[in-house]
Amino acid sequence: MAAFGTGAGRPLGRGGSPGFRFTVYAVLAVVVMYLDQRGHYLYQVRYVLQAAVYPVQLAVNSPAAAWAWLKETSQARAALEAENARLRERQRDLELQSMRYEALARENGELRGLKEALPPVADRWLAAEIVGIQQDSLRQKMLLNRGAANGVFPAQAVLDDKGLIGQTTHVGPWSADVILITDPEHAVPVRVERTGLRTIAVGAGDASSLAMPYLPGNADIKTGDLLVTSGLGGVFPEGYPVARVTEVHRDAVQPLAQVRAKPLAHIDTDTEVMLVWFRAGHPAAPVAESGGADLKSGNAAMQPQPAPPKPAKAPAPEPAKADAPKATDAPKAEDAQ
Amino acid sequence: MMAYGRARLLFASFVALILTVLPLPSWLDVLRPQFLVLAVLWWSVNSPGTGGIALGFFAGLLLDVFQGTVLGEHALALSIVTYIAVREHQRIRTKPAIQQAMIVFAALIVYEIVLFVIEGWTGHLVASPLRWVHTVTGALIWPPAAAILAYAAERRA
Numbered sequence: 134m135a136a137f138g139t140g141a142g143r144p145l146g147r148g149g150s151p152g153f154r155f156t157v158y159a160v161l162a163v164v165v166m167y168l169d170q171r172g173h174y175l176y177q178v179r180y181v182l183q184a185a186v187y188p189v190q191l192a193v194n195s196p197a198a199a200w201a202w203l204k205e206t207s208q209a210r211a212a213l214e215a216e217n218a219r220l221r222e223r224q225r226d227l228e229l230q231s232m233r234y235e236a237l238a239r240e241n242g243e244l245r246g247l248k249e250a251l252p253p254v255a256d257r258w259l260a261a262e263i264v265g266i267q268q269d270s271l272r273q274k275m276l277l278n279r280g281a282a283n284g285v286f287p288a289q290a291v292l293d294d295k296g297l298i299g300q301t302t303h304v305g306p307w308s309a310d311v312i313l314i315t316d317p318e319h320a321v322p323v324r325v326e327r328t329g330l331r332t333i334a335v336g337a338g339d340a341s342s343l344a345m346p347y348l349p350g351n352a353d354i355k356t357g358d359l360l361v362t363s364g365l366g367g368v369f370p371e372g373y374p375v376a377r378v379t380e381v382h383r384d385a386v387q388p389l390a391q392v393r394a395k396p397l398a399h400i401d402t403d404t405e406v407m408l409v410w411f412r413a414g415h416p417a418a419p420v421a422e423s424g425g426a427d428l429k430s431g432n433a434a435m436q437p438q439p440a441p442p443k444p445a446k447a448p449a450p451e452p453a454k455a456d457a458p459k460a461t462d463a464p465k466a467e468d469a470q
Numbered sequence: 471m472m473a474y475g476r477a478r479l480l481f482a483s484f485v486a487l488i489l490t491v492l493p494l495p496s497w498l499d500v501l502r503p504q505f506l507v508l509a510v511l512w513w514s515v516n517s518p519g520t521g522g523i524a525l526g527f528f529a530g531l532l533l534d535v536f537q538g539t540v541l542g543e544h545a546l547a548l549s550i551v552t553y554i555a556v557r558e559h560q561r562i563r564t565k566p567a568i569q570q571a572m573i574v575f576a577a578l579i580v581y582e583i584v585l586f587v588i589e590g591w592t593g594h595l596v597a598s599p600l601r602w603v604h605t606v607t608g609a610l611i612w613p614p615a616a617a618i619l620a621y622a623a624e625r626r627a
Binding site: 151152154155158159161162163164165166168169170175178179182183185186189190192193194197265266267268269270271272274302303310312317318338 | 487491500522523526527531532543556557596598600601
């Protein structure tokens with residue numbers, strides 16, 4: 134230890150006594166926390182730090198990536214051919230299914246009283262590779278290899294071909310952190326496809342289940358029900374599949390039903406996911422401002438919009454601006470980060 | 471001499487950081503000690519001039535970025551723990567390894583309590599009992615970890 138020359142008589146460090154330095158750093162930490170939490174003032178700082186740590190993140194995840202690559206390249210030709218045949222079959226099925234899509238979309242628009250069919254709510258999408266994943270009972274997160282350089286923004290929806298995966302939280306220039314729907318801290322507003330019942334699906338901390346803690350004991354829900362996003366909360370658009378109910382427990386003494394659902398997305402086996410941009414102004418689109426957390430009262434624009442906009446010639450009576458939010462007190466967007 | 475020590479300190483901290491963020495299967499992940507906290511503690515006790523509160527603060531900030539928590543959360547927790555370690559470094563340093571492990575256990579509990587409180591305040595609380603497991607494994611791994619760190623710091627010095 135003598136190498137470091139830290140005798141008892143030597144003053145410690147450069148900036149005064151440990152107590153003074155501790156006070157300085159503690160105050161700095163609290164200020165940083167306040168700025169990051171309250172005002173999101175540290176977006177730029179975070180962005181730079183995110184970029185700085187990305188090489189390390191890539192490096193620590195490279196053994197897993199190398200293993201996946203090795204497995205893929207060493208696959209037998211027969212296995213690849215079988216996969217190819219299966220994919221071709223699947224593509225044919227999908228094409229058959231989508232053949233009538235345009236006609237149905239127009240028909241649907243006519244039924245809703247619109248002149249023209251609405252374009253699909255997803256405007257464009259970008260495939261992103263998962264470069265890191267953390268799945269334990271405390272955190273369910275992943276790191277994607279796309280960032281602000283690709284136009285990714287915080288609180289962007291992430292899907293795979295089967296359903297919802299999560300949303301981005303911190304976005305760096307070339308990488309983005311994603312919080313999964315199964316994270317215990319994440320809640321996604323959902324709707325039961327069969328009945329239209331709205332509730333919130335909270336992550337349960339493992340890749341195969343979501344909990345619905347706010348359903349009363351007599352709620353109309355049963356095993357096998359499909360849950361889709363309800364469009365509330367301002368992050369996910371309406372109508373994307375989320376999970377299927379696997380378990381419903383009703384206990385006469387408990388006021389609430391205990392409901393579990395299994396996410397449809399293959400969260401633990403995916404290697405690629407989709408980042409999606411939605412058409413602003415579309416009835417099913419999430420509202421641009423997702424700031425549920427810093428709204429004092431509800432935001433009228435964050436309400437679900439199941440009905441198409443009214444025809445222009447019969448303008449709806451303009452509600453007074455002041456009491457509009459009061460009348461439509463939005464449930465707090467629990468998934469807003 | 472100081473700069474020499476600092477290079478080794480940075481290297482050891484970097485290795486500890488890698489070990490802390492390396493992806494592991496979830497059952498191992500729960501057991502994983504917070505290697506970076508242990509390294510920072512060792513340095514604060516054995517060389518408070520090179521380590522100390524500044525090291526704790528910046529190591530914590532790095533953990534915040536890696537783990538996606540509120541910036542400053544781990545920084546504050548590590549600042550507090552390193553402050554205690556620096557203040558008491560002469561008393562801790564002379565203790566045998568087993569007693570040091572007990573002290574480290576207490577320090578890790580303090581660290582986790584601070585994180586717990588901050589997460590509660592900021593509304594990101596994950597109240598799983600599993601989050602406390604690393605305090606035990608951290609204390610258990612302290613004697614060998616301290617020996618390795620001492621070897622790394624002193625070799626050819």
